[in-house]
Amino acid sequence: MTLDVRVADERDAEVLHEFAALTFPLACPPHLPASAVDAFIATHLSTESFLEHCANPAHTVLLAENEGEPVGYALVKLGRPEDPDVLEAVPDGPWCELSKLYVHPDSHGAGVARELLDAVLVIARRESAATVWLGVNQQNHRANAFYAKHGLEPVGSRRFVVGDRVEEDFVRARRA
Numbered sequence: 549m550t551l552d553v554r555v556a557d558e559r560d561a562e563v564l565h566e567f568a569a570l571t572f573p574l575a576c577p578p579h580l581p582a583s584a585v586d587a588f589i590a591t592h593l594s595t596e597s598f599l600e601h602c603a604n605p606a607h608t609v610l611l612a613e614n615e616g617e618p619v620g621y622a623l624v625k626l627g628r629p630e631d632p633d634v635l636e637a638v639p640d641g642p643w644c645e646l647s648k649l650y651v652h653p654d655s656h657g658a659g660v661a662r663e664l665l666d667a668v669l670v671i672a673r674r675e676s677a678a679t680v681w682l683g684v685n686q687q688n689h690r691a692n693a694f695y696a697k698h699g700l701e702p703v704g705s706r707r708f709v710v711g712d713r714v715e716e717d718f719v720r721a722r723r724a
């Protein structure tokens with residue numbers, strides 16, 4: 549694999565939407581109805597959503613490509629967490645949220661996620677973040693194992709809305 553990780557821009561928004569629609573269901577527990585997953589994709593992973601992320605100076609979308617084909621992406625958000633449960637779990641700012649991390653299923657285990665996480669940590673240090681944090685579904689065992697392997701420890705929990713369903717996430721964090 550010839551892996552390249554770069555900062556995405558508005559021209560990537562359509563590709564990011566298509567890739568996100570393909571990979572978001574992989575993070576969802578089996579009990580979640582397709583209607584809730586589809587509603588989340590339509591609301592939060594649309595082309596317009598990615599256009600907004602790319603235009604937001606506090607957000608960075610990282611795109612991992614293998615010979616020009618997308619194999620993963622991450623969304624980084626800087627700033628104070630709005631959810632009080634998250635703030636209680638990660639009181640020390642400045643904060644860097646790893647808001648999304650998704651790899652194509654054909655590339656799981658291939659090091660793409662690690663490369664993306666490394667790029668996230670570079671941003672966190674550049675921005676003098678004290679804490680890198682994320683929320684991950686408590687039943688997403690593969691993702692939890694990946695984060696544990698990279699020092700992102702469970703520090704709390706939060707509720708996360710997918711369509712009309714409320715899911716329980718672990719909040720995980722590490723020093724930048």
Ligand SMILES: CC(C)(COP(=O)(O)OP(=O)(O)OC[C@H]1O[C@@H](n2cnc3c(N)ncnc32)[C@H](O)[C@@H]1OP(=O)(O)O)[C@@H](O)C(=O)NCCC(=O)NCCS
Nearest residue numbers: 574575649650651656657658659661684689690691693694
């Ligand atoms: C989460 C994700 C980015 C991690 O990337 P990855 O390339 O799969 O990660 P790795 O293979 O390096 O690490 C996963 C670890 O979980 C282990 N694992 C796999 N299935 C598992 C399971 N069911 N339970 C526990 N551990 C599991 C793997 O063996 C591996 O550990 P190892 O390196 O010690 O063998 C990727 O799996 C993904 O995109 N998943 C779908 C989307 C998603 O869930 N994103 C996260 C949303 S918060």
